[in-house]
Amino acid sequence: PPSHPQLSPLLAGAPFLTPSAFLKEMSLTTKQSLASTREMRRPQIIQLLDMSETSHHKPSAVDLEQSLFQSFPSEVVFQNYVPFEVYEVPLILRNTDKVSKVVLETPHFKLISPSDVCCKVAPGMRSTFHVLFIPEENKDYFHQLTCITEREKFIVLIQAIGARAILDFPDQLNFSVCPVKYSSQKTLLVCNIRNREARYRISTESPVSDDPSIGTLGIGDAMQVTVEFHPLKTGDHSSSLVVHYDTGEDIHTSLYGAAVDVNIRLARNSLTVEKSYLMLSNHRSVVIHNRSEIIVHFQWKAFVTQEEEDRQKLRPQRQKEDKMDHCLRECEVDPALPERLSLLSCTFQNVQGDSMLFSDDVFTLEPVEGDIWPNSSAEINTRLPLCIKRGGIGPQLRFSFDQLDIRKVFVGSDHSYEAILFNKGAIDAVFNLVPPATALGSCFTFLPQEGIILPDGLQVIRISFSSTILGEFTEEFRFTNTSSACLCPCRGCVIGLTFHFNVPTLHFGDVSLDFPHTMSCCLTNTSSVPLTFNLRIPGDGLGEPSVSSFVQLSDSTRLLRRKGAQHRFKPTEFTIKPCRGTIRPLGLLDIQVTLCSNTGKSYELALVVDVCGVGKAGSALLLTARYRHFPCSSSSLLVHPSPRCLARGLLASSPNEKCCLMS
Template identity: 55%
Template sequence: MASGKTPRPMRSSRRADGFQSRVVASRNPKLVREAEESLSSKQRLARPREMRRPRTAQLRDMGEVCHQKFSAVDRDQRSFQPFPSEVVFENYIPHQFYIASLALRNKDRVPRLLNVILGNSPYFELISPSDEDYKVAPGMSSTYRILFRPDENKDYFEELIIITEREKFFVPIRAIGARASLDFPEQLNFSECPVRFSTQKTLLVRNVGKREACYSITTLSPFSVDPSIGTLGVGEAMQVTVEFHPPKTGVYTSPMIVHYDTGEDVHKSLCGTAVNADIRLDKSSLTVEKTSLTLSKQSSLVIHNQSGITAHFQWKRFVDEEEEERQKLRLQRQEEDKLVDVPKEHGVVPPLREHPSLPICTSQSQGKEVQGDSTPFCSDIFTIVPMEGDILPNSSLEINVIFKPKEARVYQEAAYCDISGCETRLPLCISGEGVGPQVELSCDQLSVGKVFVGSSHSYGVLLLNRGVTEAPFSVVYPERALDSCFTFAPREGMLLPLEHQVIRISFNASVLGQFTEEFQLSVKGSPEPLTLTVSGCVIGPAFHFDVSCLRFGEVSFGFPRTLCCRLTNTSPVPFNFNLRIPGDGLGAPSVTSFAQVSERTGLWWRKRGRGANKPAEFTIRPFRGSVCSKGHLDIQVTLCSNTVKRYKLALVVDVDGVGREVLSLPVRARYQRFSCSPSSIPVHLSQASGAALHRGVWLQLQMRSIAQ
């Protein structure tokens, strides 16, 4: 309303309850807002509107100000009804005068006192119908005018204080300045979009309002707006990008609220449907050919993108993001436990609050598989090339899987292709078998037959490498006593591809008996070592005597008799021997007849046989020695009988390193009484002196008397 003009009283339709009805011009909120912003203050006041109860400041005691203490108006209602409930000035020009009317109707059945007060405001002025407080008749209205003179096109606010006999309440006065308005569409529909892919729509938004727009835009995931905050001048335009990035398939709706700096909020609607794009792997499992250790082979698969988007992919280690988070938390707890256990080892357990750096150290110590926001596929055996990239619409991309085994076994791992446009990661099962060095022995069993103890033998086996890789090998000895008899040359080495190596086995037989030994050749990279079994029998040296028995025949007391035999070694190894006759006396050597005759007493020898040790009657020359290979040695055995008995003994051979009594030669002799006839006198005694012969005869007679 122009300044200086007084508006005529308003006419509006009223309902039975005293409130004006409100007419809605349009169901479209945007059209309603634009229509309201285009109204002038006069037109706004002339429109029928809903009447609201004014805000009450306090209730008064009617007995103190009037005689009519009772009111026909309910306690929850005001005794005067203001119309309009709020005085609004809109679409005004700075430095112009605008007038609005406020009518206050007495709802009571008796006249009531009314007082209207306006605070000191340089922009609003109250024009009352009377200079003093006056009473308003029942059902009648009192009209006040508010004069408004703005300095600029901005918002102003003031309140009228209405004081009646029963209460004090307020009527707000608002001046609505120019408003900004961004012409966003009421609804933005993305239709069907690929899941886990960013679909963007760019809008050209113009400020169709009458002031600069300082705005901020909020929305809910998976929608986002860029720029979400800014300033746009009157009549200017800008590009606003609305992005839709759904994490799962389904229908999504979200409000988009435009907040203006003047306090208004404008609600828009966003919606979209997420679907899986036509993207797939040409195979879900991939088997790489058998590969030798230290070498590598590759196989390939294809990712087909039959959709209209550029799909970004990355190979991951886990099936989904939830599994990634669980693995991160598990490793984080393990690292925290380790850090907490370190002080315990030193006997000190500090509280966690004294170590604020622990979480930082923990996050830095995680393995490669859990670093960062994602866990890319990582393996020491399989390598995927490329690990990530983009696939253009309606095209395909070849992926190579490189297999480099470290052990001779079957490997199986799972990789997951995290690709935009697919709700779940595409699984790929990768398998491959590592082939160890193809090394073999020319024979796995070696029989050495019978070998003589103390002999040295050498054998050879071939170690063949039929593969295309180098094969480091080493001989593993079993932990037993017989192992020291074997020597391998070389004990370790490197076998080149398609070549062979002669392994020399030296065997020094030192333990008698049957033997079976297993030796292992460990080949690096082979799951099981090669086994070589060596078997045989170690026997003692072969030797014999040239006679079957030493027969001394009839021997006389004190008259030595010597027999000869030959010990022949038929084996190719020498041996050391020791000859003895078990059963022979362990005392002093036996006494010959010459020694007996030369003795004056002649009876001292009687005492020798009465002791614990009987005389040693046999003499062996040599009794110890060595016989070379294929050689022989003559042995002399002398019997000087000092005992009246039959001799049934044996000459035994003890061989060093082999055993005792390895060979025995029977010894037979029989004692015979001495006869004085010349024929019975030995030749060597007949040549003796007469005195000696006389003493010998006397000794024989003594012996005969003893025997009788």
């Protein structure tokens, strides 16, 4: 077997495994890894047998290239295990032939057969075996389960993935825009976040390099990795940073960078030197402007492009090879020629190291190379040929503002704005709004969304906004034309509706049994939009509304029926009027809350306001009350049993309960 196991089925099918995917796979338990297995492969046949020695059924409906049994999973994988604990994975074997086959196994791992199967599987049927694994330490294990039928031997791989080192590299690394032949660096703080010492090797492709490229990192330790992007030509560059672990896994981080020419130009595109007399000189000056943020090292070159310069350097190399071959043939005749051979080699080495600077018998440039210092410290070689260039200029669209700030607005409110789109160019500008792709962007409406603006003309754009999404936002809308795009940035904050009660709490005080108590409050809408609300009291009963003593006197039968249902649901003791409705902007509404206690207890609940379309429990008002028994000592009152007492008597209540006084 190999020194380390193969990757699990999920990792084996990934050609470019990212660090996050590797971490996710290595974090799975054995059961989770089995549940994520979707691929099933044919078992590997290692030997064909003579069926006549063990069976009377020689013909088979299955080709010789295919095994008589199909296993699932194709590979048994254990991972994230603890030493000396027992782990179990089911192994399903399905007989694909027309006759029964005998299944045997090698004692690498313990294989438990089903109790009702004696090593035989009926044609077309399947049987579930169980592979037991008891690790002695957290390391890699690799075994082969051998299955023998009348016709063949095939194997099922069993692997145990032990401890793994994982360096938390990002999935992507973007160098953004970088000047040509300029080094842009990214320094990453990489930590070993798993349970094994990391022995790694990092490989990259040009124009990207890294440091360090090989090393060891302990468990929980961190290090700095510097990735450098040094493009030699303009354009987009994509490559990968590959981390090779000593356990066999290769993890890929995508790298991207764009190389551009910086703003370096000549003050003039042509230079004319006046006629001069023989043996005398004349001079003119030209200025090189560096409008970039880096130090520029310039050289006047003899060739326009790098390709022409490279071809010129290859010519002496070919001449050197030809002359070297000629000298070697002559060395066999003249012993003094080896000294000339070494001198010839040095001469050609000097040619290869030549910078190919500008040189001419008539014209002289001073200085032929140097530095132009701007605001940063870097070096770039930019070839600037003295030639004439022309470029096209498209429509120049501009908005009347840099950013539309709508500030704080209420959720669901409608707002309108006006923006002016100018055409500062010399040709007609055809504009089109790019439809927004975000949920909040769809809350904006622009009219018109397309049109034509004449040179030095303008177009008024009406912007409408209404949102049901709370929170701060920043959106950028694009108006495209034939050659460029004009941006309309918008920012703001959508806040919820504001409202409040006129009292901090409703204190009912001492309440008696079966007598309603009503208190009032006022709900004020301080928003500029209507407030649609629902009022509720969490913690109140879920049964029928509580019955007052007046109703009990008139309907004792109903009281008996309600009394029989009290063991299932507590009555609803609070009544809210109104419990729902809509309050106009900056308006108010009186709310009445009635408590009719049927349970005789202390109350400390909350009157909760739910705002429709926004959310639940937007605000709450505290409700308090305390049950108190009020004895009657007046001899002038006539004592009659109340309906509640009658009901209690009919229901065979406790003799300790006392009748209520009814005057």
